[in-house]
Amino acid sequence: MNPNNPSTKHVSSEDRTELATANSSSTSWATELWDWAKTIIIAFVVMMLLNLFVFNLSIVKGQSMQPTLVEHDRLFVNKIVYDFGSPSRFDVIVLRDPSEGQEKKDSLVKRIVGLPGDTVEVREHHLYVNGERQTETYTDIEVQDPDFGPITLEADHYFVMGDNRHEGKSKDSRVFGSITSGEIVGKAEFIFWPFSEMKKL
Numbered sequence: 001m002n003p004n005n006p007s008t009k010h011v012s013s014e015d016r017t018e019l020a021t022a023n024s025s026s027t028s029w030a031t032e033l034w035d036w037a038k039t040i041i042i043a044f045v046v047m048m049l050l051n052l053f054v055f056n057l058s059i060v061k062g063q064s065m066q067p068t069l070v071e072h073d074r075l076f077v078n079k080i081v082y083d084f085g086s087p088s089r090f091d092v093i094v095l096r097d098p099s100e101g102q103e104k105k106d107s108l109v110k111r112i113v114g115l116p117g118d119t120v121e122v123r124e125h126h127l128y129v130n131g132e133r134q135t136e137t138y139t140d141i142e143v144q145d146p147d148f149g150p151i152t153l154e155a156d157h158y159f160v161m162g163d164n165r166h167e168g169k170s171k172d173s174r175v176f177g178s179i180t181s182g183e184i185v186g187k188a189e190f191i192f193w194p195f196s197e198m199k200k201l
Contacts, residue, residue: 066140093110093188114158122143122147123149157180
């Protein structure tokens with residue numbers, strides 16, 4: 001082969017150009033893939049941190065909060081709201097189940113009906129707080145369970161009940177007693193799924 005042949009030099013130059021282009025394309029593809037991977041990893045870490053410290057997405061299980069919530073509703077739970085203020089009467093909250101036994105669950109969804117210092121009782125099928133009968137627009141029936149109390153709540157103690165007032169349908173403070181703020185996971189702000197039922201609580 002004649003090294004001075006122009007056609008030979010021309011082919012070798014094209015080969016080098018194609019090889020450089022292929023290497024460049026491979027490097028560009030790998031760089032883009034790594035950029036996507038970093039974005040996904042960062043987004044995942046951020047979501048995990050937010051879920052751990054700021055909010056939680058919970059699924060309703062059971063019937064204790066009917067008619068306000070039904071089974072399989074998805075809730076957005078604000079986990080930091082009570083770092084800046086105290087729970088309010090009628091807040092819907094997620095709490096760690098304080099009960100014991102085989103029926104103990106990881107968490108419960110209930111409504112706060114009694115605040116620290118309140119006297120709470122169920123009398124003649126109605127809820128009374130500090131001697132005043134409560135107007136509970138979120139329920140669809142009078143309390144069907146036996147009368148309860150009265151009890152006076154200590155400091156940092158809250159009385160919670162489920163909105164389902166049919167007999168035996170809600171395991172709440174009438175069963176496991178009052179709860180403390182340390183047992184509250186957060187405030188259920190709204191239903192985000194299904195979309196047809198989306199609403200603020």
